[in-house]
Amino acid sequence: MSRGWRRGRGPAPAGVPGPGGLLSGLRVLDLTVWRPGPYATQLLAEIGADVIKVEPPGGDPMRAYPELFASLNVNKRSVVLDLKELSGRRRLLELAADADVVVEGFRPGVVRRLGVGYEDVRAVNPTVVYCSVSGMGQTGPLSLAPGHDLNYQAWAGALAPEGGPPVVPALPVADLAGGMAAALAMCAAAFRRLRTGEGERIDAAMADVLATWTGADRPQAAGVEQPVPGVPGYGTFEAGDGLLLVLGVLTEDHFWRSLCDVLGLARDRDLGFTERMKHVVELQGRIAVAIAGRGRDELVADLLAADVPGAPVLDRQGMLRSDHLRERGVVTADPWNEVATGYPVRFEVHPAARDSAAPTPDQNRGEGFLPRA
Template sequence: MEPADHSAPRRGPPVTSTPMLSGCLTGVRVLDLSSFLPGPFCTQILADLGATVIKVEGPRGDAARQLPGALHEAANRNKRSVVLDLKTDEGQVLGRALAAGADVLVEGFRPGVVDRLGMSYPAVRAVNPSIVYCSVSGFGQTGPLRAAPGHDVTYLAASGMLSVAGGWDDPPPRRPGVPVSDLAASTYAAIAILAALHQRRDTGGGAHLDLAITDAALSFASTRADRCLDDRATATQHLHPSNDLFEAADGVRIAIGAVEEHFWQRLAALLAEEVPALGDPRFGSADGRRTHGDDLVALLRRAVRTRPAADWLAAFAAADVPAHQVLSVGEARRSAHVQARGIVADSDRGRHVVFPVLRDGAVMGTVRSTAPELGAHTEQVLADLVAGREPWGP
């Protein structure tokens, strides 16, 4: 989520420029015991698609609320916040009572913690045999590292992802600015949950899903190893010298993606006007461009620096060469293309990129509410629960 632009008029209900579908997961009830990013972003995906999500927080709240930036707001829209102290007997009884009416439970603790909180899979399954229970942890519920602490950067390191160079002259390790392992885990968790719910329609039974953030990162990283998990892959084996970031004369960076031969030929024809050495026969094949990649990248950088970005972007577009200016997240959100796609919703507390898929021309994700204040729904939910009324709300 991007913070609100206070220079613009404040807006009321969320809006998009593309029609939105009614929630595909309307009626699915999700109990979220997770914090930080991997679990909450998973349950937000489900919430964007219409699921009802109750987020259970301890008395001090999700630790993400205390972090700089807007991490909590970015991963907790469309949820209700209920404060329960699961370290107490009363809190555990109420937690299991909520779980009894849920279709899905997501927890993000280290293995063993939910046992102490009275919310383990066996404890929850005893009151709800059909529950789809998803455990998201750094290293999984099994293995010698199962109890080890970690965060995104350590999971990236453990998965091999930091060994993969992002550019020809950008040697690893280099940490990406986006928490890739956390978001990979969120995505796989959502897919696994939906698959388990689909299977439950036939079997009636629930499941315990064990998702390790490091496993998810390894799955992503393995797409960059030509022989899958082979250590013999070279540092540049997956790279193309003409598929990288280049700085124009005005300091603006341009991403160029000339991977296929026809794109390279078009790019070389344009840039050789500025740097004739790009026509060297050494660069006439993909193998040759890799073999002489250091020289080629240096020439490409010299060529792109001869003109401002706007000139190059216009030339690349006219020649049908894959290229785009490197944008900030805010610039990307405001771009005419993203606005036309309709995946950005505005609210009085900021801007949100909803579930970014269109179905039959309509946006699948919606923003019904922004991230709740800590405990905003505790009183109503617990009053309904104790009174035997429906606690999940609309």
């Protein structure tokens, strides 16, 4: 088998990262939008991968933030395809047939319904590395829960430090951590594909990644509370039972309308994003009052049933008791720990494994370390 990523294909076209990049010749078909997936593929593009960005009609919604979009899409190429149209799906599969890696960031089940899921792509490219980047993963009882970065931090127990109140980080930690883990997973799978010709199906979830972080070490209070971002429907709120939850509504009018329906805020329901931003303090106040009249867990259940990005602010113990994370295998047990957090990304073909505990100093001195073949 050829040692080249592209196995017999011609040189990379003009404008594609040159032969100096570590991943030169690796072709990545990127169907993701917003931040996590584009950040993952940006990490690949900056070290030489040929990333073809597939955008929906109207473009990636992150283009509404020009500076951030620019930083997340350096070195990439772009093509607009309407995957709801047969012609768009056909063209996508043509591109996928010639790709080494395909990465998508839709809600679980969407690519399958569109006809561009893993099995569809594998039918035209049997050795493809196919990566799905999502908030809560492709499986589990919360896999379809809506959200943004803040929601996934809350589900993962990352917003409830010991010794202090929950703090909204200045950085979108879940987005960045999930994107970096996905990039690592794609590189690992592509390396094995290069050596063996076998593809991989990757399931990278932002909550999984953060759960492995908080499972390894309890977050500590920083001592300085950061201000909640000034977007109505986005931030941390206290319910009537004293428990905390987060809302992750940003620009999406459909999320806002559903939030107002759940909270009984009929007078504010039809406000568009621009109008909402003119009345941040008043709207946040009305939301807080409405939430204060409800129990947290019941309210979160109602929010999720209405497809609103809501999540409980779990502490570390709450995260470790999560049915979702246990079903995902993120919270598990190993021979050395009654409760442990596993590898943050799922590999279907070659799953990660913990075969031994951490070594003691000089434990392997007597073993022969032969050169690699």
